[in-house]
Amino acid sequence: MPPVLVLDNATGAGHRDAKGHVTLATVFDAFLSRHRIEARFRNPYSGNEKGDVENAVGFPRRDLMVPPLEAESHGQPARVMLGRRDEPARSRSITS
Incomplete structure (x- = not known):
């Protein structure tokens, strides 16, 4: 398991209030606790945040495989x- 999950548009995992604080769903919170994983939530409309993750995944596919x-x-x-x-x-x- 990865130590950190970076999520965007994760409505099933948590909800962001008007102040920007994320409240996790009970089941997802139990999952994170069980596997000792940290979750980070990103803005689904921010291309630079998502692009970094997509490039990190694409690198091994393009260059190594x-x-x-x-x-x-x-x-x-x-x-x-x-x-x-x-x-x-x-x-x-x-x-x-």
Whole structure:
């Protein structure tokens, strides 16, 4: 489970009052407590907040999973993906 959930347009999870305070639904609050997760609510009409999340999800898809992996066993793709995952960090630390 991720340590923080970033939600937009989450009417089933909570409601924002006129002052901007969020009141969580009882079931969602119990879920967060059970899994020790923090929830952050964002404005669904703010593109810059949502774009950061979408870019973070799109990065591994675009850069790490294309082209599709071919493998002889189930363990082989995991090893290849772990190696690819570290490449961007290595290239940034070398150039900085």
